[in-house]
Amino acid sequence: MSVENTPVLEVRDVSLGFGGVRALSEVSFEVKRGELFSIIGPNGAGKTSMLNCISGRYKPTSGRVYLDGRDVTGLTPNIRATLGMGRTFQNLALFGHMSVLDNIMVGRHHLLNNNALTGGLYWLSGARKEELSHRRKVEDIIDFLEIAHIRKAVAGTLPYGLRKRVELARAMAVEPKIILLDEPMAGMNLEEKEDMARYIVDLNEEWGMTVVMIEHDMGVVMDISQRVMVLEFGRKIAEGLPAEVMENERVKVAYLGIDDDEPAEAGSAA
Amino acid sequence: MSNLLFQLIINGLIVGTLYGVVAMCFVLIYKSTQVVNFAQGEFLLIGAWTCWWLVTSMQLPFWLAFPMTFAFMMVFGIVLQMVVLRPLIGEPVISVIMVTIGLSIFFQAVMKSIFGVWPQPFPEIFPMKSVDVFGLAVQPAYLMSLVVSLVIMVAFAWFFKYSRMGLAMRATAFNQQVAQSLGISVKNVFAMAWAISAMVSALAGVVVGMVNGVSSALSFFGIKVFPAVIVGGLDSIIGAIIGGLIIGVLENVAEYVDGQWLHLGNLYTVAPFYVLVIILMIKPYGLFGTKTIERV
Numbered sequence: 001m002s003v004e005n006t007p008v009l010e011v012r013d014v015s016l017g018f019g020g021v022r023a024l025s026e027v028s029f030e031v032k033r034g035e036l037f038s039i040i041g042p043n044g045a046g047k048t049s050m051l052n053c054i055s056g057r058y059k060p061t062s063g064r065v066y067l068d069g070r071d072v073t074g075l076t077p078n079i080r081a082t083l084g085m086g087r088t089f090q091n092l093a094l095f096g097h098m099s100v101l102d103n104i105m106v107g108r109h110h111l112l113n114n115n116a117l118t119g120g121l122y123w124l125s126g127a128r129k130e131e132l133s134h135r136r137k138v139e140d141i142i143d144f145l146e147i148a149h150i151r152k153a154v155a156g157t158l159p160y161g162l163r164k165r166v167e168l169a170r171a172m173a174v175e176p177k178i179i180l181l182d183e184p185m186a187g188m189n190l191e192e193k194e195d196m197a198r199y200i201v202d203l204n205e206e207w208g209m210t211v212v213m214i215e216h217d218m219g220v221v222m223d224i225s226q227r228v229m230v231l232e233f234g235r236k237i238a239e240g241l242p243a244e245v246m247e248n249e250r251v252k253v254a255y256l257g258i259d260d261d262e263p264a265e266a267g268s269a270a
Numbered sequence: 271m272s273n274l275l276f277q278l279i280i281n282g283l284i285v286g287t288l289y290g291v292v293a294m295c296f297v298l299i300y301k302s303t304q305v306v307n308f309a310q311g312e313f314l315l316i317g318a319w320t321c322w323w324l325v326t327s328m329q330l331p332f333w334l335a336f337p338m339t340f341a342f343m344m345v346f347g348i349v350l351q352m353v354v355l356r357p358l359i360g361e362p363v364i365s366v367i368m369v370t371i372g373l374s375i376f377f378q379a380v381m382k383s384i385f386g387v388w389p390q391p392f393p394e395i396f397p398m399k400s401v402d403v404f405g406l407a408v409q410p411a412y413l414m415s416l417v418v419s420l421v422i423m424v425a426f427a428w429f430f431k432y433s434r435m436g437l438a439m440r441a442t443a444f445n446q447q448v449a450q451s452l453g454i455s456v457k458n459v460f461a462m463a464w465a466i467s468a469m470v471s472a473l474a475g476v477v478v479g480m481v482n483g484v485s486s487a488l489s490f491f492g493i494k495v496f497p498a499v500i501v502g503g504l505d506s507i508i509g510a511i512i513g514g515l516i517i518g519v520l521e522n523v524a525e526y527v528d529g530q531w532l533h534l535g536n537l538y539t540v541a542p543f544y545v546l547v548i549i550l551m552i553k554p555y556g557l558f559g560t561k562t563i564e565r566v
Contacts, residue, residue: 057451076450077450077451078450079455081450081451086452089448089451095441107453109437171452
């Protein structure tokens, strides 16, 4: 059916400028249903800008973004979230003073029907039944990410790796069609990275979630991604299977600074 | 003599809970929308006049007028947020403050032009004869106000801890961008904050109006709320309640001290502001406030 074939996410000719700076220049790509898609590139290549254009925080200067075939370019981030877009942030953005469970429950906000008034009639309006069914789904997510032992803990007190996991859980609670991960492994040690990589792969394979990920760790990206797009100075310079992208000359130049005319530059590798 | 002091402390606690309620409303707006609302006192004024008008001019029974006042204030809060404050999002803090000060002056003038400058008594809804509580004379309206305040506080606590909108409001107060990414409409949260704040403040206004009569003096509550909020910390709801109680008691104790020994006159009104200055000097973030918040 056509529903299966339409890409979950389509980005068409998106450009973004801040004053004189062009953060993105006519970038286009598609993410298929059930895919694990990574966006890589040197620092300042426009990866997070791209993610912000998709999630709605930035409005592209030109170009369009389609979610499930629907044009979402003019919609606010919260409406995009209710249409099925979940995301995590590069810098941890948990609600630090809330419990882990409350953090995740906020993610279910748009799925809860009861408002403040009917919620006041807790036992009569079905709010209780509703909350129970939500709690069940939340518990599934908690089990999956193995954070059951900290569900009552205050999020701000947790170690970094766990907080990243809670953030992923919160994004999953939105029940998105596509989940955007902004550097899910930044600042983690090897063991934590391996754990996180496993969760992302399971999320993709077992939960069937479409994932778009930005990550600096090339090893992880090439290991787990099905397709990779490379950005440099706001332009798409390559897209394809990890192995293909690795062999791409422009990517090598962008990452390692190797150029026939100039000596190699150090420090730009991720 | 100590009986008088005791009586004043009880009065202070009762008035203090009302300060606490209004301070809570103030904090609610500050926390969720980062607006310092200098027109908080006018919410009391408008609410009280609306209810008074419904009861006296429209001859409605109180039990009908009261919910109607509530509904009106809810709409009023939402419209005010949408029309006046939403366009100011992203403008400098000082501009927003000037606008709320302007609103305060504007509403006071409008209320005066509609209802006149003289205090108007509420028709007697509760018997005005004092009742005896542990040997102290307490007005029934004050008792009711105490009960109402406590109910509001419990309702606030419940709302923020357990309700979906409460959770969304806490999330928005913490980080708007993240809240949006989770499907929360920040616009709705802002409107909701103003609506609740206007409604609950109006309730306090009606209660005070019943005891003291309705007059522009009600908006003075909005100024009294500042010491309460500063003592408690600008962004702490619990702090607002405790700050309110402290200011309420302090006022009355100051009155007692003044009356017995100092004879300066009017210490009742001024004392909270001395405390405000002292608190700002020794603990600028209040007793319960977040350290990083911006002072204006």
